[in-house]
Structure formats: C-alpha cells, structure tokens
Amino acid sequence: MDVSRRRLLAVGGGLGAAALLAGCGGGADGAPARGGANDRPRTGGVLRVGALGRPNAITRDPHGTQTNESDYLILALLFDTLTVPGGSGAVTAPRLATRWEPSEDLRTWRFTLAQGARFHDGSPVTAEDVVWSLKRLRATPAGASRLPGIRAEGIRADGPDTVVLVSDHPNAELPLLTRLTTFVLKKDTRDADLVKGNGTGPFKLEWFRDGNARLVRNDHWHGGRPHLDAIEVKIFATPQAMANALLGGQIDVASNVGPVAARVAGSRRDIQTVRRPGDMAMPVVMRTADGPFADPRVREALRLAVDRKAMVDQVLSGYGQVGNDILGTADPAYLGSAVPQRARDLARAKALLAEAEFDTNATYELFTTEDIAGLAESATLFATQVREAGVNVKVVKQESAAFWDRTWLKAPLYTTYWGTNDSVLFLASKTMLPDAGQNEAGWKDEDFDTAYRAATGERDAARRRAALAEVQKIQHERSGYLLWGVADGIDLAGPKVRGLPKLPGYGRVQLERAWLAS
Amino acid sequence: MAGVLTRAGGLVLQRVLMLAALLALVFAAVELLPGDAARATSERGETAADLAARRSLLGLDRPLAVRFWDWMSGLPTGDLGMSARGEKVTALLAGPFPQTLLLGGLALLVTAVVSVALGCWAAARPGGAADRGVTASATAVLALPEFVVAVGLLLVLSSWTGWFPAVTLTGADGGVADPSMLVLPVLALAVPQIGWNTRIVRAALADQARAPHLETAVLDGLPPRRVLLFHLLPGALPTIAAGLATSTGMLFGGAVVVETVFNHPGIGTLLTGAVGDRDAPLVAGVVAVTGAVVTGVLLLADLVRARFEGGRA
Numbered sequence: 001m002d003v004s005r006r007r008l009l010a011v012g013g014g015l016g017a018a019a020l021l022a023g024c025g026g027g028a029d030g031a032p033a034r035g036g037a038n039d040r041p042r043t044g045g046v047l048r049v050g051a052l053g054r055p056n057a058i059t060r061d062p063h064g065t066q067t068n069e070s071d072y073l074i075l076a077l078l079f080d081t082l083t084v085p086g087g088s089g090a091v092t093a094p095r096l097a098t099r100w101e102p103s104e105d106l107r108t109w110r111f112t113l114a115q116g117a118r119f120h121d122g123s124p125v126t127a128e129d130v131v132w133s134l135k136r137l138r139a140t141p142a143g144a145s146r147l148p149g150i151r152a153e154g155i156r157a158d159g160p161d162t163v164v165l166v167s168d169h170p171n172a173e174l175p176l177l178t179r180l181t182t183f184v185l186k187k188d189t190r191d192a193d194l195v196k197g198n199g200t201g202p203f204k205l206e207w208f209r210d211g212n213a214r215l216v217r218n219d220h221w222h223g224g225r226p227h228l229d230a231i232e233v234k235i236f237a238t239p240q241a242m243a244n245a246l247l248g249g250q251i252d253v254a255s256n257v258g259p260v261a262a263r264v265a266g267s268r269r270d271i272q273t274v275r276r277p278g279d280m281a282m283p284v285v286m287r288t289a290d291g292p293f294a295d296p297r298v299r300e301a302l303r304l305a306v307d308r309k310a311m312v313d314q315v316l317s318g319y320g321q322v323g324n325d326i327l328g329t330a331d332p333a334y335l336g337s338a339v340p341q342r343a344r345d346l347a348r349a350k351a352l353l354a355e356a357e358f359d360t361n362a363t364y365e366l367f368t369t370e371d372i373a374g375l376a377e378s379a380t381l382f383a384t385q386v387r388e389a390g391v392n393v394k395v396v397k398q399e400s401a402a403f404w405d406r407t408w409l410k411a412p413l414y415t416t417y418w419g420t421n422d423s424v425l426f427l428a429s430k431t432m433l434p435d436a437g438q439n440e441a442g443w444k445d446e447d448f449d450t451a452y453r454a455a456t457g458e459r460d461a462a463r464r465r466a467a468l469a470e471v472q473k474i475q476h477e478r479s480g481y482l483l484w485g486v487a488d489g490i491d492l493a494g495p496k497v498r499g500l501p502k503l504p505g506y507g508r509v510q511l512e513r514a515w516l517a518s
Numbered sequence: 519m520a521g522v523l524t525r526a527g528g529l530v531l532q533r534v535l536m537l538a539a540l541l542a543l544v545f546a547a548v549e550l551l552p553g554d555a556a557r558a559t560s561e562r563g564e565t566a567a568d569l570a571a572r573r574s575l576l577g578l579d580r581p582l583a584v585r586f587w588d589w590m591s592g593l594p595t596g597d598l599g600m601s602a603r604g605e606k607v608t609a610l611l612a613g614p615f616p617q618t619l620l621l622g623g624l625a626l627l628v629t630a631v632v633s634v635a636l637g638c639w640a641a642a643r644p645g646g647a648a649d650r651g652v653t654a655s656a657t658a659v660l661a662l663p664e665f666v667v668a669v670g671l672l673l674v675l676s677s678w679t680g681w682f683p684a685v686t687l688t689g690a691d692g693g694v695a696d697p698s699m700l701v702l703p704v705l706a707l708a709v710p711q712i713g714w715n716t717r718i719v720r721a722a723l724a725d726q727a728r729a730p731h732l733e734t735a736v737l738d739g740l741p742p743r744r745v746l747l748f749h750l751l752p753g754a755l756p757t758i759a760a761g762l763a764t765s766t767g768m769l770f771g772g773a774v775v776v777e778t779v780f781n782h783p784g785i786g787t788l789l790t791g792a793v794g795d796r797d798a799p800l801v802a803g804v805v806a807v808t809g810a811v812v813t814g815v816l817l818l819a820d821l822v823r824a825r826f827e828g829g830r831a
Contacts, residue, residue, distance in 0.1 A: 054791035055614060055783070056800060057559075057603060065561045065603075141568040142561050207690045210613040210783055214690065234687055237790075241685050241781040248676060248684040401553025401796055404560075438562055 041499060045516035046230045048251040049073065050242040053235040058211045060195050062183035063137045069256060070235040074213045076509040077231060078120075079183035079199030082111055082130070082163075083175050085507040089332050091423050092175045095223070096125065096184055096200060097163070106170035106457060111178075113161045117222035119186050120197070120204045127157035132187040134163070145437055146181045148429060149174075170457035172464055173425050180420070180506050202226045202512035211235035227499070227515035239373070246492050247271070252516070253500065254492040255508060258373045259317040262490045272493040277321060278330025278421045278504035279489030282378050284366070284413065284482040289442030291412035292364060296478045301352040303482050304345045305389035306382060312485040315378045319490055323483035326472045327431070328424030330486075330504045333465070335472045342476075349389040360390040367396050367407040367414040374487065379415050382484070409440055416440055420505025421486055428452055428471055432479060441480020448474045522824070529820050533813045537806070538590070544805050545586045548798040554578055555602035555796040576602060589799055598806065599799035601792070607803035610788065613692045615807055618777070618784030622769045624700060625707035629769075630762055632712050637719025637758075638746055644724065653720060660713030664772035668706035668779040675702060685781040692783070703780045707772050711765045718761035722754035729753065756823035763819035770808045 053068030062079050066072045083100075086093030097111040117125040134155045138147050154166035167174055186198055197205035202223060203215035216230045234251055236242035243261035246254040247268065254261065256279075265271040286293035286302060293299055308322040321329065324341055328334055353360060368379035376397050383393040398407060407414050418427060430436055433452060434444045451474060454467035475481065489504055499514040501507050556572040564572075573579050577588070589599045598607035640652040659667075676684045686699040694700055726732060727750060735749045777786030785804050792800035 054794075055788045056601065056610065056791035056795060056797065058605075059603070065559065067559075141572070142564050145562070145564070209688065209690060209692045212688055236685075236781055237778055237787040238781075241779065244672065244676075244684040245687070245781070248680075250683055250685060250687060399552065400794060401551065401558040403553075405553040405557045437565055 039498065039517070041227045041513075041515040042518055043225075043227050043515070044229050045227075045496075046232060047228050047253065047497065047511070047514060047516060048232045048234060049253045049255055049511070050234045050236050050245055050251040050257075051255045052237070052239065052242065053211050054237060055211055055235070058235075060197075060208070061191070062185060062194070062199075063133075063140050063181065065142070068211065068235070070211055070233055072506065073255065073509045073511075074197075074205075074208070074215070074233050075183060075199075076201070076506070077203040077215050077511060078197040078201045078205055079185065080117075080201050081180065081182045082178040082184070083182075084510060085179055085420065085422055085503050085505065087501075087503055087507075091331060092179060096130070097175075097178070100175050102172070102174070104459065106172050106174075106459065107167050109165045109167070109174050110158065111163045111165070111175075113163065114222040115161075117200050118220060119200050120218060121186075123186065125184065125200055126160050126187075127163045129187045130163045130184050131155050131157045133184045134165075134182060136185070137181060137183075145430075147177060150177070169453075172456050172458070173423070176423055176426055203231055206230070221512070223512065226512045228511075231511060243492065246494065249494065252494045252497050256489055257492050259319040259487070259490055260373065261492060262319060263317050265492050270495045272495070272497065274491040274493060274500050274502065275319060276489035276491070276502050276504050276508060278486055280372065280417060280419050280487040280505075281323070281327055281329070281421050281483055282315075282372070282375055282415060282417045282485075282487065283323075283325075283327070284379075284382060284484070285411075285416050285440045286480050286482060287412040287441050288480040289444070292358070292362075293412055293480075295356045295358070297352045297356040298358050299478065299480070299482070301349040301356070301358070301389060302386055302391065303342055304349040304352070305386040305391065306482065306484050307344045307385050308342075308484045310385070311378060311381055314381055315374045316485060316487045320485045320487040323485045324476060325479065325481055325483045326424065326475045327418065327427040327481060327483060328421055328472075329483075330422040331424045333424060333468050335469060338469075339473060339476050346389050353390060358391075360392070363392045363394050364413055365396045365411070366393045367398055367403060367411050369398055369400050369403045369415070371400050371403075372417055375415055375417060378484070409438070409442075420507070422504055422507075424468065424472055425452070425455060428475070429456075431481075432475070443480045445474060445478070448479075525824070526821070529817060533817060537809045537813055540809060541590070541802050541806060542586060544802045545582060545589070545798050548793070548796055548801055549582050551793075551796055553796055555798070558795045558797075559602045576600075585798070589802060593806065598803040601800040602795050602797040607800050610800065611785065611803060611807060614783055614785045614788050617692075617694070617782065618770070618773050618786070618808075619811070620694075621700065621703055621707065621777070621782060621784055622766070622773055624704045625711065625769050626762065626766060628704060628708040629711040629715055629765060632708070633715035633719050634758065636712070636716045637723060638751070640716070640720045641723035641727070641750070642742060642746065644727070649720075652716060656713040656716040656720075658713070659709050660711075660717065662710050662713075664706055664710060664775045665779060667709045668702070668776050671702050671706050672779065686783065687781075688783050694783075699780075703776050703782050706776045706779070707769055710772070711768060714768075715758070715761050715765060719754065719758055722757035722761075723750050725757075726750045726753040752826065756819075756826050759819040759822040763815045766815040767812045770812065 051070035051073045053070035057067040059071050062075045080096040082097040083092045084095045096114055098114050100109055100111045102109050135152050138152050149167040149169055149171060150165055156164050158164050184200060202218050202221045204218050206214040206216050212235055213233045214230060217226050219225055239257045239261055242254045242257050245251045262273045286299045288294055303325060312320045312322055324339055366379050366383055368376045370376050379395045383395050386393055430438050431440055432443055451467050451470040455464055455471050458464045489508060493500060496517045498517055501510045555576055556569050556578055560569060577585055592599055601607055601610055636652050640649040675682050682701050683699045687695045689695045732749055735745050773784060774786040774789055777784045789804045
C-alpha cells in the first residue's frame, strides 16, 4: 500500500533529521549532570515520558490486549500486579503481594497482600478483589497463556489478605507468572468504569485523552510515597518523533526508543542513555519437527555459520550481548560462560552439512517482518553470513499481519522475537514444551521435558538448580532456536532525570522511584 | 431556478455515488491484504479456537458484500461501525479528525493566500524577473514530497534554530498544547500545494489577460492593480477554486506523512494503524469522513464555477 511506503520514507527522513540534530547539538556545554547513587532523591517535579503507541490500538482495560507501550505504562502506574520483575538476583519482586510460599508439593501457592493497601477511591484491598481480578484475567481470550496451569477454580481467597493459587502441576516458578498481567481491580468493577483507573498503584489518574495521560502521586501508596508530583505520558507513533521530542527538550524520557536514537544522541552530553540488558531476543527459528532443518546437524551447522559479534555490532549498533542459543539471558540462573560460547566455524559447518547430506543447491526462504527495529536487518545479515557456509538463504520480508497468519509456527525458517528475557523457565514453558501453544520450532524432546519438569517440580532446591542447568544445556545443544544475541532496551533521558529502572522488557515501566534533580 | 437546482442535485448525487464506490473499493482492498483483523489484533497466546471466536465476533466469517452492506446501511445515521478492537469508529475519530481538519484547513488557507499573492505578483509583469523567479520556484517545490519538506523544516526551523517545537504534544482537552506546534506541520503540508496552486493562478491570470474585455480595460487606461483585482481575478476565480479544491485531497494524503513526522494527533497515525490491523470499518470510516470533506469542497468549487461562468454567459 502506498500509505505504508510513504510512512517508511517519512520514518527514514525523521531519522536523518534526528542524526543531524544531534550532530549540531554536540557543541553544547555542561557536564552530564548524572547523579551518583548516593544522591538523596528530591521530592517534586513532573516527569514527561514518551512511549510508543498507535491511536487505533488504545486500550484502557488492564486485562485487555496490550499492544501500545504507552497504554501499558499508564496501566502499570495506576494498577498493581501481585509481583513485578525484580533486579539484582531475584527474578520476581514483591508488589501488591509482599510474600508468597508454596505447599510441599509446589502446587498450591499462598500470596500475602500488602498491609494497608488501598484503592485510589480509598477503599481497602481485599483478597476478594484480587481473586475477582485474577479470574477476570483468566477469562480473557489469552487467559490460559497468561496464567498457565491455573484454572479459574484454582484461584481463591483465604481470609482478607491471603490469595491462594493452585496449579495443575508442581511449579516452583509460579510467582513468576504473576508479574506482568495480574493487575488488580476492585471487585465488580464494570467495564464502563475501567476508564476511571481506580487501581492501587503509585500514581492516580488525573486525565486521559487519546492515549496521553497525566497521573498524579498517590501519597498513600502501600509501597512508599513516590518522589514525583506527577507523570505525564505522551503517545508517539514512531521512535524518530519521540527522539526528536527528547532532543528538543519537549519530554524528559523517551521510553524504549531504540539503538538508532541512542547512537544519534551519543554526541549530546546532556542526554543520558539508559541501557537495559536482556531486553529483546530476536532468534532465528529453525523448524525441528520436519523440513530441511529437522536434522540437528544442519541446525548445528547454521549455529556455527553465524558471526554473532558482527550481528550484535551491526544489527544492534553494539547495544546488546552475544547469545549462546539459550533463551532467558537476563535470568540470574542463566549459565552464561559455564556453557562454552559457540563461535563461528565455517569449516565445521560445511563438514556437518555434508555429513547430513544437506542440499546446498537449493534456496531456503527466511521469513521476517519489520515488527521491531533491527529484525529484518538481522535476517539480511544472517543470510549473508550463512551463505559463506554454502547455505543459500533468501530473505522474504512479510507484512506483520501476513507473517503471524501464514508463517509463524509453520515455516521452516523465520525470525521471531521475545521481550523481557529474564527467565529461562518462563520462555521454555512458552516455546519449547510439546503442549506450549507457541512452540515455534515444533520442537519435542523428552529429555528436555523431563529436565523442565524437574526444574519446576522438584522439592529439593539443589536438584531444581541442576535441572535448570540441564534445561539450558539441551537448548544450547539442539533446540530449534538460533539466538545470536540479545538487544539491550534503550531509554533516553534528559539531564535531570534520576532513578530510572534498568530492568529488561516491561521492567522499564517501574517509574515509582524515579525523581528529578533540581 | 429549477434548472440550477437540478444541476446542483445532479452534481451532489454524482459525488455521493463516487464516494460510495470508493468505500466499496476500500473494503475490497483491505480484504485483499494478507492476514485478517482477527489475527492482526490477537495476541500470541490465543489459540485457534480463540481466533475463530474473534472472527465470528468481528463478522469476518460473512461474505465481503454482506459486511460492506451492513456497514453502508449504518452510514446514513452516522454509524460508522465498530473497529477490529471493539471501539466505536466514530469515537476513535472524534479526537483525531478535528485535529486533521485544523491542520488541513490552516494549510489550505495558507496555500490560498500565498499562491494567489505569488500568482498575482508574477502575473503583474509577465516575463519579468519576479515572474520567472516565482514560476521556477513553484515548479521546484510542487515536485517535493511532503516528507522531504517536513524533514527539511524540522532541521532548519527546529533543530538548528530552535524556533519551533519538533513535535506536537496535546493537553487534557486533546487539543494542540501550543499554537507554535502547528507552524511546521502546516508549512510542510502547504509548501508543495503552494507550488502547484501558484502555477495555476499564474496560468489562469494569463488566460484572462488574453480575453477581449481585458484589452478594453487596459486601453481605457485603468491602473494595473485595478485591472488585476477587478478584471483579471474574477475571471480566473473558477480555475483557482478548482485548483484549491484538488489540493484538499492532496492535503489529506500529505497529512498522513506529515502527522507521522511531527507526531500530530490526527487521523494519519489512526489510518496507518488501521491498515496494519486489517480494520476495514476503521479504514472506511477515515475515508468516509475525509471523502465527505473533499466532496464538499469539490462541490463548492463546482458551484463557484457555475456562479461565475453562468453569470458571465
């Protein structure tokens, strides 16, 4: 369509402008006013945050399909989830639930709610509210995937401040599932009242209009009084416009604006670049169930043919880390250097292809989209690199809707992407178990399933850790994923902004501790 | 009198039929795109059964013609149907459409004033330096795509000089937070249209200058300004109006690009998002309201022509 072509051109043009703009601003004086960790947070100020979103996809429902980052940011400041992504060693951190403990068999989990937590209208939060909200979430179309293993009847209250979740199977990592989507609403909130945003979160809704919103401090937040007086969320259709707004001083934070903008802003000493490692994985999916890549030797050959460092440098502008074909790189339990890093070895790749009698005369299509920045570029560079091992890969760029309809879960070779890469088990459960609805490579491996079950179901923590290591080793060895690298999430911020989260993925929305220096 | 009414009625009917045909084309075009609204608006965890349920909820399991007819039959009552994400299309348009109208309206106004002024200035001394300069630059800018103009303006008038804000932000009322934010988008839209319309004004004035009654006026010794304003311009008006009316459609097309560059909260981003979602009712809704405005302006131009040409005949 002409519209999208022109849009692309416009986007390209915007980038050029941003590049020139940064180049010109480079002469600006003044040391970057980055505060040390010991600075005392100042109370007050209004933080203007830009976030990506499209007006046709705006949703006000905390349990709706969240396409817009701007909507999710607003909802995550108004409403609390039971738990949130944690930093420093813990994947899961408390939020509305302050602690949780499992039964002996790891199937029943009891969550204790924060003392004194109240909705913005003043009413106290009870376990009944949480149960009602979780059941509402469970009843959405993607509910089974949002609360895997937990049925509606397995959600109940036990007294005013305890919520009990019962899983179909032992799950040592169940609290992980309550991190991103379990927004708590007041019981019996009508759909028409969702727009009031009556949550328990650190900020209260002042107004919302066409994707933009102004939120004011909730002085009585159970997690402590936030520093900022208010947060204004501004919706942007493109990262280019958002970067221009930040460079021009119209906003204070450009959330998830991407590496291109960061490179552009690099010469501006007054702009802070916040790198959040483990943000976005863009693996190549090689179908294992059937087709030309079903032979593990062929998959190994492709993994040896790719030049991972070059991919990270060129596709991600260096804002990322090299991958080792294990999903969940930001997990504290990620094996990292304990598994030898796969490096490029064209000779070995060719030998493996010959051994597997792989047809090097044929051309193999690699499907990709422009859903996220860098994805199509990664496909192109990948194709160039594996051609040197004798594999003829032709990149087919598909429009998003066509890709998800025709290619995803079906094609022998395609690119995919996963955000918030801070849990090995979470991604494994989504993508590598035989009954996972999103088993992208059609992978089925009994040893893997056994290791996964042990990693989530063993009572003994040491045995769980050993099993979790096994889960990663098997992935590294033979799964359908070729993970060449993981992109950092990148936010840009003005000189006075402090206390921004450094967490990958949706951890970036935790702005309750942010503050503005004077 | 009856004749004029019949003629106007015929014109209206013709335009309305064209708009209906255009809307049918929009529905068909969205249908031809790969993928559908149910898939485009789903999230990863949804199963095939969920998708099938969404398809039937959105009515995508019914034939295209039925869906189109359903949508069209709501049109006379102002009902533009439901978007693929379950919002009323009229509600989705309520915020952005006035913003696009404001942007387009201002751009049209700037285009009209500047192009008539430049055209007159050039026509005042045919073949003179002003004439050659205006004509050459008009030709140059009319070929410029809006995004080139937009990025150029952004660079010079925002990034380098800091005179105007780089993007448009809105306040609690959904309106533009500061009028200065409108300057760059309006200019980006208007510049190519000024090029186009200046040429039209200049040519129309030249045409008029060859008319016999003009020679009489000049021979009568009337001052050149009087000749221009009272003898040349009225005759050229139908052509100028037609040129500006054509520009209205181009302005809406350009708005899609310009709004994206400047983050203007209009229908541009709504439209690109709707196309991505395969959201036929929303795409058609955008086309219907913009089409109605363009049709209205074209009718107005027709009436101007009828009035002035009819008056002289």
